[in-house]
Amino acid sequence: MNYTEALKYKEEALKKADNTVVDNYHIVIVPADTSESARYIEEYTKKPENFKDDSCKKYCSNGEYLVVSFKKEE
Numbered sequence: 476m477n478y479t480e481a482l483k484y485k486e487e488a489l490k491k492a493d494n495t496v497v498d499n500y501h502i503v504i505v506p507a508d509t510s511e512s513a514r515y516i517e518e519y520t521k522k523p524e525n526f527k528d529d530s531c532k533k534y535c536s537n538g539e540y541l542v543v544s545f546k547k548e549e
Contacts, residue, residue: 481540487535488542500544501543501544504528506535512543 476484481504488502496502501523503514515534519526531540 476540478529478540481542482535485528485542488544490494499530501547502542502544504531505543506531506537506539507539508535508537508543511535512541516527516543516545518540 485502486505489497492502501519503516503519505515505528511534515531518534519530
């Protein structure tokens with residue numbers, strides 16, 4: 476999906492998620508390409524507060540995105 480679609484999808488996912496999910500998992504937009512996504516998530520987990528939704532754009536080479544969730548570090 477393109478970035479606009481991914482942003483809408485993320486917003487809907489956050490509306491439907493209960494507090495346990497929101498408190499314990501990052502829900503982020505990432506590049507659809509596996510290697511680009513891995514690089515983005517690696518950087519994101521170092522300092523999540525430095526990233527905005529559109530931060531993923533500089534890691535993406537083809538304009539295709541996914542919305543993923545992964546457990547927050549303790």
